[in-house]
Amino acid sequence: MSSPEDDLQSSWQHNAQAWIDAVRSGAIESRRQVTDQAILLAVLGRQPERVLDLGCGEGWLLRALAERGIEAVGVDGDQALVEAARAAGSVEVHLASYEQLAEAELDVGSGYDLICANFALLHQDIIPLLAAMNTLLAPSGALVIQTLHPWSVANGVYQDGWREESFAGMAGQWQTMPWYFRTLSSWLNALDMAGFRLVSLQEPQHPQSDMPQSLLMIGERR
Numbered sequence: 001m002s003s004p005e006d007d008l009q010s011s012w013q014h015n016a017q018a019w020i021d022a023v024r025s026g027a028i029e030s031r032r033q034v035t036d037q038a039i040l041l042a043v044l045g046r047q048p049e050r051v052l053d054l055g056c057g058e059g060w061l062l063r064a065l066a067e068r069g070i071e072a073v074g075v076d077g078d079q080a081l082v083e084a085a086r087a088a089g090s091v092e093v094h095l096a097s098y099e100q101l102a103e104a105e106l107d108v109g110s111g112y113d114l115i116c117a118n119f120a121l122l123h124q125d126i127i128p129l130l131a132a133m134n135t136l137l138a139p140s141g142a143l144v145i146q147t148l149h150p151w152s153v154a155n156g157v158y159q160d161g162w163r164e165e166s167f168a169g170m171a172g173q174w175q176t177m178p179w180y181f182r183t184l185s186s187w188l189n190a191l192d193m194a195g196f197r198l199v200s201l202q203e204p205q206h207p208q209s210d211m212p213q214s215l216l217m218i219g220e221r222r
């Protein structure tokens with residue numbers, strides 16, 4: 001039987017083109033209205049010269065940072081998404097799974113001022129990956145994570161565990177994606193265990209919405 005992690009990665013192989021179309025057409029309202037701007041402002045606010053975008057997908061954030069004069073390097077585990085990011089103009093985009101990154105099996109550079117992960121930490125055991133990312137940061141470097149807000153998506157069960165995303169309501173052919181739900185304390189504990197000190201916690205919200213659109217955390221190396 002395959003593990004949820006295997007199914008998670010194979011869902012991206014299947015969903016790559018639908019994802020590229022959704023992101024590039026602005027089909028995801030929360031991104032368009034709130035969360036794209038939120039991560040961009042969080043990254044720019046740290047005034048980094050060099051950024052690693054972990055789980056960069058088709059590379060929209062790489063391009064947004066490069067347009068602002070920031071050297072942006074991407075890494076993602078899905079070949080089609082990496083190729084799409086390169087084809088759209090990002091110069092340095094590595095193909096690597098989080099497992100390979102956690103084991104430092106691949107050189108994606110080091111001395112980064114900032115590493116960001118935008119809705120890209122979907123697997124269970126994130127601590128080894130975050131600890132490995134910690135070693136790729138400059139001494140004053142920071143980690144910026146934007147993720148689903150646990151209270152917005154808990155759906156009555158506020159406990160860590162695997163869930164399923166069916167992408168219902170989105171145009172295109174989608175394969176169900178397993179993803180790991182994490183409570184707020186679980187997120188904060190993971191940051192701590194990976195050697196980060198939380199310096200900012202934000203809950204980006206749309207003025208016309210009752211719920212936060214995401215959870216955004218900034219950690220500095222301890």
Ligand SMILES: C[S@@+](CC[C@H](N)C(=O)[O-])C[C@H]1O[C@@H](n2cnc3c(N)ncnc32)[C@H](O)[C@@H]1O
Nearest residue numbers: 012055056057076077078096097098118119120
């Ligand atoms: C929801 S997308 C977000 C992409 C991008 N950060 C964005 O904001 O559009 C999640 C990304 O995480 C990547 N990903 C998920 N699990 C991974 C793993 N185990 N190793 C490498 N990449 C992974 C997927 O390939 C996908 O590109």
